[in-house]
Amino acid sequence: MKVIMSGNEAIARGAYEGGARFASAYPGTPSTEILENMPQYGDSVYSEWAPNEKVATEAAIGASIAGVRSFCAMKHVGLNVAADPIYTFAYTGVTGGFVIVVADDPGQHSSQNEQDNRNQAKAARLLMLEPSDSQEAHDYMKAAFELSEKMDMPVMMHVTTRICHSKSIVELGDRVEAEVPDYEPKIKKYVTAPANAKVLRATLEERVEKARAFANNCEFNKVEMHDTGIGVITSGVSYQYARETFGEGASYLKLGMTFPLPYDLIKDFASKVDTLYIVEEMDPYLEEHVKMLGIDCIGKDKIPKYDELNTDIVRKAFLGVEPETYKSDVATVVRPPALCAGCPHRGFFYALSKRKGIMITGDIGCYTLGMAPPLGAIHTCICMGAAPSQGHGASIAMRNAGKSTKVVSVLGDSTFFHTGVPSLMGEVYNGGSNLTVVLDNRITGMTGHQQNPGTGYTLMGKEAPEVDIPALCKAIGLKDENIITVNPNDLAEVNAALDKLLPKEEPCVLITRWPCVLKKFSQQDIDEFPTLHKTQCVIDQDKCKNCKMCVKTGCPALISTKEKVVVDKTSCNGCTVCKQVCPFDAIEEVTR
Amino acid sequence: MSEVRNILLVGVGGQGTILASKILTSGLMKAGYDVKMSEIHGMSQRGGSVSTQVRYGDKVYSPIVGKGSADVIVAFEEMEALRWLDHLKIGGTMVINDYQIQPVPVNLGAAEYPEGIIEHLKGICDVHAFKAADIATDLGNPKAMNIVLLGALVKSMGGLDDIDWDAEIEANVKPKFVELNKKAFHAGYDL
Ligand SMILES: Cc1ncc(C[n+]2csc(CCOP(=O)(O)OP(=O)(O)O)c2C)c(N)n1
Ligand code: SF4
Ligand code: SF4
Ligand code: SF4
Numbered sequence: 001m002k003v004i005m006s007g008n009e010a011i012a013r014g015a016y017e018g019g020a021r022f023a024s025a026y027p028g029t030p031s032t033e034i035l036e037n038m039p040q041y042g043d044s045v046y047s048e049w050a051p052n053e054k055v056a057t058e059a060a061i062g063a064s065i066a067g068v069r070s071f072c073a074m075k076h077v078g079l080n081v082a083a084d085p086i087y088t089f090a091y092t093g094v095t096g097g098f099v100i101v102v103a104d105d106p107g108q109h110s111s112q113n114e115q116d117n118r119n120q121a122k123a124a125r126l127l128m129l130e131p132s133d134s135q136e137a138h139d140y141m142k143a144a145f146e147l148s149e150k151m152d153m154p155v156m157m158h159v160t161t162r163i164c165h166s167k168s169i170v171e172l173g174d175r176v177e178a179e180v181p182d183y184e185p186k187i188k189k190y191v192t193a194p195a196n197a198k199v200l201r202a203t204l205e206e207r208v209e210k211a212r213a214f215a216n217n218c219e220f221n222k223v224e225m226h227d228t229g230i231g232v233i234t235s236g237v238s239y240q241y242a243r244e245t246f247g248e249g250a251s252y253l254k255l256g257m258t259f260p261l262p263y264d265l266i267k268d269f270a271s272k273v274d275t276l277y278i279v280e281e282m283d284p285y286l287e288e289h290v291k292m293l294g295i296d297c298i299g300k301d302k303i304p305k306y307d308e309l310n311t312d313i314v315r316k317a318f319l320g321v322e323p324e325t326y327k328s329d330v331a332t333v334v335r336p337p338a339l340c341a342g343c344p345h346r347g348f349f350y351a352l353s354k355r356k357g358i359m360i361t362g363d364i365g366c367y368t369l370g371m372a373p374p375l376g377a378i379h380t381c382i383c384m385g386a387a388p389s390q391g392h393g394a395s396i397a398m399r400n401a402g403k404s405t406k407v408v409s410v411l412g413d414s415t416f417f418h419t420g421v422p423s424l425m426g427e428v429y430n431g432g433s434n435l436t437v438v439l440d441n442r443i444t445g446m447t448g449h450q451q452n453p454g455t456g457y458t459l460m461g462k463e464a465p466e467v468d469i470p471a472l473c474k475a476i477g478l479k480d481e482n483i484i485t486v487n488p489n490d491l492a493e494v495n496a497a498l499d500k501l502l503p504k505e506e507p508c509v510l511i512t513r514w515p516c517v518l519k520k521f522s523q524q525d526i527d528e529f530p531t532l533h534k535t536q537c538v539i540d541q542d543k544c545k546n547c548k549m550c551v552k553t554g555c556p557a558l559i560s561t562k563e564k565v566v567v568d569k570t571s572c573n574g575c576t577v578c579k580q581v582c583p584f585d586a587i588e589e590v591t592r
Numbered sequence: 593m594s595e596v597r598n599i600l601l602v603g604v605g606g607q608g609t610i611l612a613s614k615i616l617t618s619g620l621m622k623a624g625y626d627v628k629m630s631e632i633h634g635m636s637q638r639g640g641s642v643s644t645q646v647r648y649g650d651k652v653y654s655p656i657v658g659k660g661s662a663d664v665i666v667a668f669e670e671m672e673a674l675r676w677l678d679h680l681k682i683g684g685t686m687v688i689n690d691y692q693i694q695p696v697p698v699n700l701g702a703a704e705y706p707e708g709i710i711e712h713l714k715g716i717c718d719v720h721a722f723k724a725a726d727i728a729t730d731l732g733n734p735k736a737m738n739i740v741l742l743g744a745l746v747k748s749m750g751g752l753d754d755i756d757w758d759a760e761i762e763a764n765v766k767p768k769f770v771e772l773n774k775k776a777f778h779a780g781y782d783l
Contacts (some may be wrong), residue, residue, distance in 0.1 A: 002620060002621070004617055004621050004627060004629070042744075108630075133628070133655075147596045147734040161632070162630060162655060162656070165630060165631055165632060166628060166629060166630040166631075166654065166655035167617060167628065167629040167630070168626075168627065168629075168652075169621060169626065169627060231749065237654075237655070239653075240653040240654040240655065241653075241654050241656075243653045244654045250620050253596070271608055310654065310656045310658060311653075311656065311658050312610065312656045312658040321658045322659075323657050323660030323661060324660050324680065324682055324714050325660040325677075325678040325679075325682075326660075326677050326678060326717050327675050327677070327678065327679070327716075328674060328712065328713070328716060330706050330712055331706070332645060332671050332672060332674050332675045333671065333695050333697055333698055333703040333704075333705060333706070334695065335604065335640050335641045335671075335695040336640065336695070336696055336697070337605070337638035337640040338637055338638055338639045338696050339638065342640060366638065369638065372696075373696075373700060373702075374700060375713070396727075402758065469619050474708055490742075548701075550699065551699060552700075553775065554696065554700075556639050556696065556699070558699070560694075560699045560700075560701070570734070
C-alpha cells in the first residue's frame with residue numbers, strides 16, 4: 001500500500017516493520033513525532049517518553065542487551081545528553097538490533113545550535129544511515145535492526161529537519177518478527193571494566209572495518225552514472241538538491257551509509273568523473289574524508305558551511321544562476337513567535353519583569369519567549385536544565401567578588417525533570433541562595449504537548465504516578481517554608497510569593513501551577529482548575545483610556561491600534577492578566 | 593516528462609494551512625502524481641510565520657519550492673503574501689486572503705503594518721484576492737477559511753478537476769465538519 005508520510009511517520013512505521021519491540025525518546029524538534037507515532041503500533045512495540053535523552057538511550061540499550069530490537073530518538077542536542085551511554089555501547093555492541101535516531105536541525109529552525117552529528121557517529125563509531133526522503137527513512141529504519149545485529153554495532157539514523165518534516169510517498173511493507181532469545185549474561189561483552197573494555201576497543205576497529213567492507217557493496221550506497229564531466233558525492237536531502245540542480249548532466253554517488261564510509265567505492269567513482277563536487281549541509285564531513293583519500297574535490301569552497309541548503313543555493317554555487325523573481329520595495333514586519341494568549345507563563349513573567357536589579361538565568365521551553373519584549377525577563381538560555389546550575393555559579397561567583405546581585409533561575413516542568421533536578425541539587429548542596437522557579441504548566445509545551453513524569457499520563461495513554469515537585473524539593477534539602485506554589489495568572493499571589501522569597505539568603509523554590517492553554521485537559525485538570533477556558537475578557541471602550549498598559553503584557557489577543565485596544569474574541573483565553581494590570585478598571589471578565 | 597508544479601501555502605501559525613495542504617497532497621497522490629510536501633513546525637506554532645510547500649509531477653526531488661518557482665502562492669494573511677513574493681514564478685498567481693493579523697512589533701507600536709498590500713501587489717503580479725474569512729463565516733464557521741482558500745487554489749492551478757476533492761475532505765476532516773468544508777471548498781472554487 002502507498003501512503004503519504006512525513007519522514008518521522010516513516011521512521012516509526014519502519015521501526016514497526018523492522019521488528020522493534022521497545023522504543024524510548026525525549027521530545028525535541030524535529031524528532032518528536034517519531035515517538036508520537038508509535039502508540040498506533042502499541043500491540044507490537046512498547047513505547048515511552050523518558051525524562052531525558054540519556055535515560056531514553058539507556059533504556060533502549062537495556063532492551064537490546066536483553067535481546068530485543070529497540071530504538072531511541074532525539075533531536076541533535078539530545079545526543080550530547082545521551083553521549084555517555086552511546087560512546088561505550090559502541091564498544092560492547094548489541095544483542096537485539098539497536099538504532100539511535102538523531103535529528104539535526106540545519107538552519108536552526110527550532111534549535112539553540114546547529115551541530116552536525118555525523119561527526120559524533122564517526123567519533124563514537126556508530127554505523128550511520130542517512131535517508132534522503134520518507135521512503136528511504138522507512139526502508140533504512142526497517143533494515144537497520146538486522147544490520148545492527150549483523151555488524152554488532154549500534155546504528156545511528158541521521159536525519160534532518162527537511163527529512164523529518166517533509167512528506168512524500170511511501171510503499172508500506174509487513175512486519176518482520178525477530179525472535180527474542182532467553183536471557184543469558186554476557187559479562188565480557190557488557191561489563192566494560194577496563195580489562196574487558198580494552199579488548200572491546202580492539203574488536204571495535206575490526207567491526208568498523210567489516211562494516212566498511214559492507215558499505216563498499218551495499219544497497220544503501222548507490223551510483224547513478226550519467227554524464228561523467230561532473231561527479232557529485234552527496235547524502236541525505238542534499239542529494240535531492242544536487243539531483244535537481246544537475247539533472248542528468250552529472251553522475252552521482254549517493255551515500256545512504258555514511259559511517260564507516262566506503263573508501264573503495266568513493267575512489268572508484270572519483271576515477272570515473274572529471275570534476276568531483278561534494279554537496280552536503282553543515283560541516284565538510286564527506287569532503288574531509290574524500291580529501292583524506294587524496295582525491296581532489298570541490299565542496300565548501302562553494303557551498304555555505306552552515307544553514308540549510310536548497311536547490312537555489314546549490315544551483316547558484318555551482319552553476320552561477322539565480323532565478324528571476326518579482327520584487328517589491330515595501331518592507332514586511334517580522335512576526336516573532338510569542339507566548340500564546342492566556343499562556344500561564346505570562347502572568348509570572350509580567351510580575352518578574354517589574355523586579356529590577358536581578359539576574360535571571362533561563363532555560364529552554366516556551367517560557368524562553370519570556371526573554372522577548374515587552375517582558376524581557378530571561379537573560380540566559382544555553383541548554384536544558386542549566387538555569388539552576390548557571391544561576392548557582394553566577395551568584396556564588398558574584399558573591400565572592402563582593403557583588404550582591406540576586407539571581408532567579410527559571411525553568412519549565414519538563415526541563416526540571418530532564419536535568420533540572422541535579423542542577424538544583426547542586427545549588428542546595430553547595431549553600432546557594434537563589435530563587436528557582438519551576439513553571440509547571442502541566443505538560444511539555446514547546447515541542448507540542450507531550451506527557452512527562454509530572455502530568456499523570458504516559459505516552460501510551462496509561463495513568464501514571466506524578467512527581468510531587470514540592471516534596472522532591474524538600475527531599476533534596478530545601479526547607480518547607482522556602483517552597484511556595486502559586487497560580488501564575490494571579491499577579492497578587494505571584495507578587496506576594498516573590499516578596500517573601502526574593503529577600504531570603506537560602507535556596508528557595510517557587511512553583512507556578514496552571515495548565516498550558518493548548519493542552520488537551522485531563523479530567524484531573526478540569527477538576528483542579530475549574531475556571532479553565534470558561535471566561536474571556538472584554539474592554540469597555542467607554543472606560544478605556546487607551547493607556548496601553550494591558551498591551552505591555554505582550555498578549556497577542558490584545559489588538560492595539562493608534563485609536564484603541566480591543567480583545568480578539570477568537571483568541572482570548574480569559575487568563576485575566578490584562579484585567580489585573582489595567583489602571584482604569586476598563587477590562588471585564590465575562591463567561592464564554 | 594511533465595514539469596514539476598509548485599505551490600506555497602503561507603500564513604500565520606494556527607490558521608489551518610496544515611489541514612489544507614494535507615487534503616491537497618492526498619488528492620494529488622491519488623491522481624497518480626509524485627508528491628512532496630514540506631513544512632516547518634516548532635517555534636513558529638506560537639504565532640510566527642508558517643509555510644507549507646507542495647510540489648508534484650512525474651518525479652519530484654527537492655521538497656522545497658525555490659525562489660521564482662511557485663505557480664501559485666496562497667497567502668492566508670496579507671503581509672505573508674508580500675513576504676513570499678520572491679517565490680512566485682513570473683506569470684504565477686497570488687491567491688490572497690484579504691485578512692490581516694497584527695504581528696507583535698506592530699501591536700507594541702515598534703513597527704507599522706504596511707498599508708494597501710493587495711493593491712500594491714496587484715501592480716506587480718497576478719492577484720486573486722477575496723475575504724475568505726467572510727465567506728467561511730457566511731457558511732457557518734470562520735475556521736473553514738482554509739478550505740475556501742484551498743478551493744480557490746485548486747481552481748488557480750488548473751488541471752486538477754478530475755480529483756475527487758469531496759472524498760478527500762471526507763477522509764481528512766471530522767464527520768461533523770464535512771458538509772461545511774465541502775461547501776467552503778466549492779465556494780472558494782467558484783469565486
Ligand atoms: C537536550 C534537549 N532536548 C530536547 C530539547 C527540545 N526541547 C526544547 S524545550 C523542550 C520542552 C520544554 O518543556 P517545559 O520545560 O515543560 O516548558 P514549556 O515549553 O512547557 O514551557 C524540549 C523538549 C532541547 N532543546 N534540548
Ligand atoms: S486578552 Fe487578557 S484575558 Fe485574554 S488571554 Fe490576553 S491577557 Fe488573558
Ligand atoms: S503552548 Fe502553552 S506553554 Fe507554550 S506558549 Fe502556548 S500556552 Fe504557553
Ligand atoms: S490598560 Fe485598560 S485603559 Fe489602558 S489600554 Fe488597556 S484596557 Fe484601556
